[in-house]
Amino acid sequence: MGCALHSAAAGETTPPSCLSRVPVFGQLRAEEVALLHSVMRSRRFSKGETVFREGDCSDSLFVLSRGVIKLTKLEASGKEHIIRLLFPGDFFGQFSLLQEKPHYASAAAADDADVCVIHREDFLEVLRRSPETAARFMTALSGQLEEADSWAAVLTLLETGRRLAKMLLYFRQKSAPGADEFTLPISKKELAGVIGATPETLSRKLGQLSADGIAAVSGRRITILNEKELCRLAGEEQ
Amino acid sequence: MGCALHSAAAGETTPPSCLSRVPVFGQLRAEEVALLHSVMRSRRFSKGETVFREGDCSDSLFVLSRGVIKLTKLEASGKEHIIRLLFPGDFFGQFSLLQEKPHYASAAAADDADVCVIHREDFLEVLRRSPETAARFMTALSGQLEEADSWAAVLTLLETGRRLAKMLLYFRQKSAPGADEFTLPISKKELAGVIGATPETLSRKLGQLSADGIAAVSGRRITILNEKELCRLAGEEQ
Structure with a gap:
């Protein structure tokens, strides 16, 4: 169940404010900021535009810096339903990146969105070079898990x-x-x-x-x- | 909203098979296994027993090696409801560990359970010494997030x-x-x-x-x- 990776789409620009808008990067030291800054690209998605589809593979980590992203799954009936919403500062796409498996959900812009994109190799290199960034990313993942659990806590009412x-x-x-x-x-x-x-x-x-x-x-x-x-x-x- | 840490409770024994039962550790190299083995303790929880309570802080990471753990939240009415179940191989407690905040949910044994416990300082030291283990833990966290999302996908039907x-x-x-x-x-x-x-x-x-x-x-x-x-x-x- 591996993933044949394909590169992120074109249309990327240099990052305007990816780092400053994302709380998890707020406390990084200057050299960590420089390291991340050098490998991040910013992409704009219009309302309704797809970032990736369930079943696709991708070779990037995505960090939402503005707007709202919806994670959706397709039922066998063809009906799509939202499983979670992502807000600025949230990561997504790490599943395909870290596990090299197809995405288990689709991601689309619920509203115009700015997304910071870090390519797989750059991301892994940053983790290797900076254990502090790795720890921060781990903390951010743990925070995402809390969000998903809070979401589930509402749904079970x-x-x-x-x-x-x-x-x-x-x-x-x-x-x-x-x-x-x-x-x-x-x-x-x-x-x-x-x-x-x-x-x-x-x-x-x-x-x-x-x-x-x-x-x-x-x-x-x-x-x-x-x-x-x-x-x-x-x-x-x- | 920091956490005054208190140590894990007594009653710990040396690990019987924590590493062998947990898939995420299955592909570690011999020296990584030795490193983790040296800092892990196993605890047995009887059905119904609490591992930690919502609002508590703890200084350990928990990895379930046998049984089922339920994560629950207390409503204002005093009613408790399950937000997610954990199965062998799943991590929990990393929120309090990594973010140094109180647990956002309680964890209790739904059935007799064996839990591997790694203390905070030991865990952070392993991450520092072994980037491979850090990457593996990140992947495991990402897998947990997928589980939480799959769970939510069921609830929204x-x-x-x-x-x-x-x-x-x-x-x-x-x-x-x-x-x-x-x-x-x-x-x-x-x-x-x-x-x-x-x-x-x-x-x-x-x-x-x-x-x-x-x-x-x-x-x-x-x-x-x-x-x-x-x-x-x-x-x-x-």
Whole structure:
């Protein structure tokens, strides 16, 4: 089940701010920054554009510096569903890179996105030359695992209303921490899929949040009107 | 949000077969094996026993060599729910170890379990001395992330019946690959929580699988009678 590697696509530019935008690289020493800077390329993906497809192999590590990436899997029925969202600072693609196996999920830009790309050989060379960067990458991977587990923790909540409230608070924390207003990073249809509800149920639940004065919904724009009550619905203490 | 570390509990013995049972260590060179062997301890946990609690800090990396570990989170209501299961070869506890933050979930033995324990300083020293082991650990972490994502992919399936079929196939693959019979690694009540169903719904769905001649259920023992149909229910092609 190995991987015949093919190179990353063309259209790469030199990195604008890959390193400064990615928290995990924030505490690197000057020589580590220089080392990484020399091997990173930045690529821009338009909304809907695919970074890689499930089953493909790739020879690069991707670090999201701006925008939102959705990881999706195709069901046998041909229906695609989101398994996780990635936000700035998150890594992806390391599975194919490290295990030399095909990607187990597809990655596509949920919104316009800037992605830092490090080619396999460069990445492995940086790890060899800088144990500090290796340790930092390991810590970042461990953080990604926590994110995936937090995501799963929301999905296992029994009530749809609770899953929705949790997911709204999660999206707010990821896109506009502390703010009352934020934009859903995915469509409502996709959100319905994520919380395991039909679009009709989601629509009804959002309508209920509006009617109860908890959140106002206008398209993808969400305004939290009663945070305390939303947290209570999500089963969180304040 | 740092961690005041406390040492792992007493009751440790020298490792019986930590290294041989854990696939990720299977391809290490002799000197790497010796290095790891010298710093690993094995601990046995009885069914139900806690390895660490959410909010605790610990100074060790844990590698499961036998049994099943459940990662759980406590809801504000005091209800505990499973976010993921760990099977032999899986790592856990690296979050607190690498990030020096409290564990975001609790870990407990779902069944009698043997766990290899590596103390923080020993582990970091092995990583410093052996870049190959570091690379292998990174690959293992990446594999864990894939597991967490596969788990989430099951949870986002819309129909309870499909989630149940997928979870049964997943448990079979983890505990007895290719066999017709296997034992559920968790109680039926816990399984209901995992697939986001009430115990009554789960009971009805299992009864339906029996009535349809797809799987026989006796306590926690599951016998797959019609694998093709179970795969079809799970939305998998064969």
